[in-house]
Amino acid sequence: MPRSRTIASYLAFCILSLYSPLHDVTGLNICTSGSATSCEECLLIHPQCAWCSKEEVDGIKSITSRCDHVENLLRKGCTKEFIENPVSSISIVKDLPLSSKGSGTAHADVIQIIPQNISISLRPGAPTSFRVQVRQVEDYPVDLYYLMDLSLSMKDDLDNIRNLGTKLTEEMKKLTSNFRLGFGSFVDKNISPFSYKAPRYQDNPCIGYKFFPNCVPSFGFRHLLSLTDKVDSFNQEVQKQKVSRNRDAPEGGFDAILQAAVCKEKIGWRKEASHLLVFTTDDVPHLALDGKLGGLVQPHDGQCHLNEANEYSASSEMDYPSLALLGEKLAENNIYLIFAVTKSHYMLYKNFTSLIPGTTVEILDQDSKNIIQLIINAYNSIRSKVELTVWDNPEDLSLAFTATCQDGLSHPGLRKCEDLKIGDTVSFDVSVQASSCPATDTKHAFILKPVGFRDTLEVTVTYNCSCGCAAQMEPNSTKCSDNGTYTCGLCMCDAGYLGAKCECREGDNVNTYQSMCREAEGKPLCSGRGECSCNQCVCYESDFGKIGGPFCECDDFSCPRYKGVLCSGHGECVCGECKCHAGFIGDNCNCSTETDRCISSDGQMCSGKGSCVCGSCQCTHPGAFGETCEKCPTCPDACTAKRDCIECRLFNSGRLADNHTCQKLCKDEIVTVDDLGTNEQDSSVLCIYKTDSDCVMRFTYSEDVSGKSVLTALKEPECGSGPNALTVLLAVVGSILLVGFALLAIWKLIITIHDRREFAKFQSERSRARYEMASNPLYRQPISTHSLDMVFNLLNKAHNGAVN
Ligand SMILES: *[C@@H]1O[C@H](CO)[C@@H](O)[C@H](O)[C@H]1NC(C)=O
Ligand SMILES: *[C@@H]1O[C@H](CO)[C@@H](O)[C@H](O)[C@H]1NC(C)=O
Ligand SMILES: *[C@@H]1O[C@H](CO)[C@@H](O)[C@H](O)[C@H]1NC(C)=O
Ligand SMILES: *[C@@H]1O[C@H](CO)[C@@H](O)[C@H](O)[C@H]1NC(C)=O
Ligand SMILES: *[C@@H]1O[C@H](CO)[C@@H](O)[C@H](O)[C@H]1NC(C)=O
Ligand SMILES: *[C@@H]1O[C@H](CO)[C@@H](O)[C@H](O)[C@H]1NC(C)=O
Ligand SMILES: *[C@@H]1O[C@H](CO)[C@@H](O)[C@H](O)[C@H]1NC(C)=O
Numbered sequence: 001m002p003r004s005r006t007i008a009s010y011l012a013f014c015i016l017s018l019y020s021p022l023h024d025v026t027g028l029n030i031c032t033s034g035s036a037t038s039c040e041e042c043l044l045i046h047p048q049c050a051w052c053s054k055e056e057v058d059g060i061k062s063i064t065s066r067c068d069h070v071e072n073l074l075r076k077g078c079t080k081e082f083i084e085n086p087v088s089s090i091s092i093v094k095d096l097p098l099s100s101k102g103s104g105t106a107h108a109d110v111i112q113i114i115p116q117n118i119s120i121s122l123r124p125g126a127p128t129s130f131r132v133q134v135r136q137v138e139d140y141p142v143d144l145y146y147l148m149d150l151s152l153s154m155k156d157d158l159d160n161i162r163n164l165g166t167k168l169t170e171e172m173k174k175l176t177s178n179f180r181l182g183f184g185s186f187v188d189k190n191i192s193p194f195s196y197k198a199p200r201y202q203d204n205p206c207i208g209y210k211f212f213p214n215c216v217p218s219f220g221f222r223h224l225l226s227l228t229d230k231v232d233s234f235n236q237e238v239q240k241q242k243v244s245r246n247r248d249a250p251e252g253g254f255d256a257i258l259q260a261a262v263c264k265e266k267i268g269w270r271k272e273a274s275h276l277l278v279f280t281t282d283d284v285p286h287l288a289l290d291g292k293l294g295g296l297v298q299p300h301d302g303q304c305h306l307n308e309a310n311e312y313s314a315s316s317e318m319d320y321p322s323l324a325l326l327g328e329k330l331a332e333n334n335i336y337l338i339f340a341v342t343k344s345h346y347m348l349y350k351n352f353t354s355l356i357p358g359t360t361v362e363i364l365d366q367d368s369k370n371i372i373q374l375i376i377n378a379y380n381s382i383r384s385k386v387e388l389t390v391w392d393n394p395e396d397l398s399l400a401f402t403a404t405c406q407d408g409l410s411h412p413g414l415r416k417c418e419d420l421k422i423g424d425t426v427s428f429d430v431s432v433q434a435s436s437c438p439a440t441d442t443k444h445a446f447i448l449k450p451v452g453f454r455d456t457l458e459v460t461v462t463y464n465c466s467c468g469c470a471a472q473m474e475p476n477s478t479k480c481s482d483n484g485t486y487t488c489g490l491c492m493c494d495a496g497y498l499g500a501k502c503e504c505r506e507g508d509n510v511n512t513y514q515s516m517c518r519e520a521e522g523k524p525l526c527s528g529r530g531e532c533s534c535n536q537c538v539c540y541e542s543d544f545g546k547i548g549g550p551f552c553e554c555d556d557f558s559c560p561r562y563k564g565v566l567c568s569g570h571g572e573c574v575c576g577e578c579k580c581h582a583g584f585i586g587d588n589c590n591c592s593t594e595t596d597r598c599i600s601s602d603g604q605m606c607s608g609k610g611s612c613v614c615g616s617c618q619c620t621h622p623g624a625f626g627e628t629c630e631k632c633p634t635c636p637d638a639c640t641a642k643r644d645c646i647e648c649r650l651f652n653s654g655r656l657a658d659n660h661t662c663q664k665l666c667k668d669e670i671v672t673v674d675d676l677g678t679n680e681q682d683s684s685v686l687c688i689y690k691t692d693s694d695c696v697m698r699f700t701y702s703e704d705v706s707g708k709s710v711l712t713a714l715k716e717p718e719c720g721s722g723p724n725a726l727t728v729l730l731a732v733v734g735s736i737l738l739v740g741f742a743l744l745a746i747w748k749l750i751i752t753i754h755d756r757r758e759f760a761k762f763q764s765e766r767s768r769a770r771y772e773m774a775s776n777p778l779y780r781q782p783i784s785t786h787s788l789d790m791v792f793n794l795l796n797k798a799h800n801g802a803v804n
Helices: 002-019 039-045 070-076 152-160 164-173 231-240 253-262 290-294 323-332 343-355 371-383 468-472 510-517 638-651 659-665 725-774 789-803
Strands: 049-052 067-069 089-094 117-122 128-135 142-149 179-186 221-228 274-281 335-342 359-364 386-391 397-404 410-412 425-434 443-450 457-463 484-487 490-493 530-533 536-539 571-574 577-580 610-613 616-619 669-673 685-690 696-703 709-714
Touching: 039 049, 039 067, 039 468, 049 070, 067 070, 089 128, 117 128, 117 425, 128 386, 142 152, 142 164, 142 221, 142 253, 152 274, 164 179, 164 231, 164 371, 179 231, 179 253, 221 231, 221 253, 253 274, 253 323, 253 335, 274 371, 323 335, 323 343, 335 343, 335 371, 343 359, 359 371, 386 397, 425 457, 468 484, 510 530, 510 536, 638 659, 638 669, 638 685, 638 696, 638 709
Parallel strands: 117 457, 142 179, 142 274, 274 335, 335 359, 669 709
Antiparallel strands: 049 067, 089 117, 128 425, 179 221, 386 443, 397 410, 397 425, 443 457, 484 490, 530 536, 571 577, 610 616, 685 696, 696 709
16 A cells, blocks of 8 residues: 555654664754864764765865765765775784683683783774673682781680691692692781880780780781791791780771782782682771871872881881772782671671672681681682773773673673683673773773783774874865865865965955855845855854855755645755655655556546546546545446446456456445335435346445445346246137137027027917917907906005004
């Protein structure tokens, strides 16, 4: 159906325009409406805008029309080599395969992330993406540094971990064949008010403390054993330790964590190992700014300050480190921090873990009995997740992550996978987009790194913001009247010069040029809709649309409208005139050239009773109406037209007898009746025709309320009852017989009457003959008889009268 096709294509158009990034909601072309005045500006408008740097192009008159969609530029006459349209791209610089095992190979070669180095070239606004794969390889080397709170309350703990080294090593050997253990301890800054500084506490702050009268002076952090695989030395070192005593409840543990993290050489962190820092304490830590209580105003510098004696030397000079600094230094050195804290402080440290990436917290028994299980649990939990972090991300780059974890599903927005088994590989799709071009250097780099991994992916970003054509700029070009620089198809005029070809001089007599801003002599400058600059019109902006043309004589909003829609929606408004789309004509493009809808069911154009105008029938025949002028009850041939349908539909005979044609052409409703009531509908037309068998068929043709034609026909044609041969024969024979009988009867009657009459005559004659014999007329009886009847009658009457 033509109508539904139009609607479908209209919908498709709408959807396309909605999704086309080149058109904003009003349907305007973003590239051309962005009024770019240079190639660089154009490229920034939208990643799909391109610039034409060709000098003379027929279709390109104004500067802004040089910036358009590539297809449009090609259509306007620009050629490919002159089109500037850089795209974002990626090249992989280093792509070594993932390792499957951590031990056995040289550790420096163990690779847990792929690729390792990529370089991307970005066009602002155009995202590009790459995939990173991360694998926790099996049997990866582990360095574990045990950092212990040696404040007085940890006395029982110290007793319990005297042989920790042996047991822990035993357990860890099950997880990795390459394990090292180190040890350090802390209390708090040895200054007032954090520690006891009165002279009598000089050597033993526990003097006078009745439960445990012997302990060592307080200290910030003491590194006791560098990471080693010699378990015995760990045990020995632990056994040597003595607890200390500080004054306030919080401890200086964060000082110790920072030193343990940054003093790489002293601690002995191996580059190729996982770094675990186990922090045991039973109290809250001092935080940044607490140092002010002791007069320490200098913030922590994040550096290593271990002296020869392996003690934290800046303890009484710098404040406690902030959480942010701590997090940064831990991540920088790939250290997983495990807070092993007593239950009462679990929530506090739990809250820290959300502020410091790569940390976990586990509950430590009051006496540290569960420390081994705790470490194993923490290690397993660390190894069961991979979280990607971004380092040094330039501000104008936005990154989006999609993680594909063990379940095989992608999780948009997630850069973390959990519940992994050792050896599992997960991948992350990273999409990078630049929002703008950097002002100065066009090279940036950032690093993607799974938390706690040594492995990194280095991403070098270059910006593709410039136009190649800018390299071929011509200073003092003849194309710019020798007084401007020609670049990317445009003239950049030297100071003091104006115009598209720098042909005007600032301050010159304006009138000499102004004539070039008039469409004709006497007309207003730039049609009154723009300003004359040099010899060129700069057209005003209009809220209604765009004003253009060399004299601002054109616009795209003052075209004829139909029903309020510019060019009926079937054309483009070009300089006051509708340029209709294919299939439409007319001033306002409201006239469709399609004739499909004018073809009536009998295949004729408007049933032959009208003409097809703008896609619909205009009926010219008197009395004809309907979408295709197919209805015309008063037309002389109305009966003829419908007769075929009656014949084929009811009797399967006639011109349209074959199925297909009949069903196609005769869609009218046909009602059959036994008798045609003549005057049931005034508007109906009675049609009568004679069938081949000389019968008479009658039907009426009318429109029902909804305008549908209804045919009411007799069930059967009416035929006058024809002379039947037998009947005729019988009738003839019958009538002959009848006449014969009648004649016979009449003859018989006549004969009978005649006979009777003869007989009567005979009788009378015979009786007369007898009389003649019995009485002689001449003979007279001698006796005469007189009757008295009359007298008696009279007497009777008189008598009756008297009685009454
Ligand atoms: C910019 O992109 C174009 C095309 O994609 C490429 O040929 C060119 O080398 C890129 N330039 C830079 C500086 O990356
Ligand atoms: C990565 O590649 C860039 C340039 O392609 C190079 O400058 C950088 O040094 C490389 N980084 C690594 C870690 O290989
Ligand atoms: C931890 O954080 C929650 C909410 O963020 C807060 O309600 C709770 O008091 C905090 N706990 C501690 C011990 O700071
Ligand atoms: C362009 O012309 C100006 C003065 O007309 C001159 O100073 C300058 O050197 C010229 N530049 C070139 C590249 O020819
Ligand atoms: C360019 O400027 C110079 C003066 O700076 C002038 O003499 C010359 O005529 C100008 N060229 C054109 C084509 O106007
Ligand atoms: C087209 O528009 C003209 C002018 O508004 C109007 O006279 C004509 O009837 C319209 N034609 C159709 C088919 O709508
Ligand atoms: C007409 O159609 C009927 C069923 O629709 C079919 O049985 C019959 O054969 C067809 N006749 C012709 C002539 O096509």
